Amino acid sequence: KLQESGPGLLKPSETLSLTCSVTGASFGRFYWSWMRQPAGKRLEWIGRIFTTGTTNFNPSLKSRVTMSVDTSKNQVSLNLKSVTAADTAMYYCARVRCNSDGCFLDYWGQGILVTVSS
Amino acid sequence: QSALTQPASVSGSPGQSITISCTGTSSDVGSYSLVSWYQHYPGKAPKLIIYEVTKRPSGISNRFSGSQSGNTASLTISGLLAEDEADYFCCLYEDSGTFEFGGGTKLTVL
Numbered sequence: 001k002l003q004e005s006g007p008g009l010l011k012p013s014e015t016l017s018l019t020c021s022v023t024g025a026s027f028g029r030f031y032w033s034w035m036r037q038p039a040g041k042r043l044e045w046i047g048r049i050f051t052t053g054t055t056n057f058n059p060s061l062k063s064r065v066t067m068s069v070d071t072s073k074n075q076v077s078l079n080l081k082s083v084t085a086a087d088t089a090m091y092y093c094a095r096v097r098c099n100s101d102g103c104f105l106d107y108w109g110q111g112i113l114v115t116v117s118s
Numbered sequence: 119q120s121a122l123t124q125p126a127s128v129s130g131s132p133g134q135s136i137t138i139s140c141t142g143t144s145s146d147v148g149s150y151s152l153v154s155w156y157q158h159y160p161g162k163a164p165k166l167i168i169y170e171v172t173k174r175p176s177g178i179s180n181r182f183s184g185s186q187s188g189n190t191a192s193l194t195i196s197g198l199l200a201e202d203e204a205d206y207f208c209c210l211y212e213d214s215g216t217f218e219f220g221g222g223t224k225l226t227v228l
Binding site: 002033035042043044045048056058092094097101102103104105106107108109110111 | 150152154156161162163164165166169170175207209211214215216217218219220221222
């Protein structure tokens with residue numbers, strides 16, 4: 001239902017651009033989140049975007065991250081600028097489901113491997 | 119941000135029960151019922167199996183159960199099946215609107 005797409009190989013200093021396409025699941029009125037997982041390390045939350053465009057980002061990445069949403073295509077996008085080898089990771093998108101108590105990630109994509117190498 | 123601690127690996131024989139712990143602190147896991155658990159087969163999409171500590175999404179087997187005691191949330195899988203062999207990770211939703219993840223646990227079914 002969620003499919004990440006984008007270039008799998010980048011050079012240092014380039015901008016990572018990924019798209020998450022959503023099919024078969026409700027798109028509107030949800031937050032959509034991006035995570036990444038370097039090999040052998042834990043998942044790291046990158047940020048989230050509501051379908052109105054409201055965003056929240058991980059403070060450690062905030063200066064380099066932007067997200068956007070295209071409700072006509074049921075897509076959310078992630079841009080991470082000035083990448084380095086440390087940004088090499090599997091990148092995942094997921095839908096954020098929230099209720100009065102809090103939020104969780106109810107649907108995920110299978111991820112896309114992005115490698116940064118000169 | 120907090121750091122959620124999980125055992126790197128657990129194992130069990132078919133039919134047995136295993137428990138995977140996810141330990142935080144009194145200011146995160148211990149204060150809120152906002153831990154979720156995911157099953158992840160390599161190369162596949164992670165799958166939500168427990169949310170809000172104890173709740174199961176529709177379609178998830180009742181062999182999966184969640185609990186919490188103090189600063190530790192736990193996932194128990196009863197009646198182990200070969201197909202349960204996967205990676206499992208916990209996730210905490212924090213007040214700030216961010217998510218924190220455990221390091222993941224590899225379950226081996228002997």
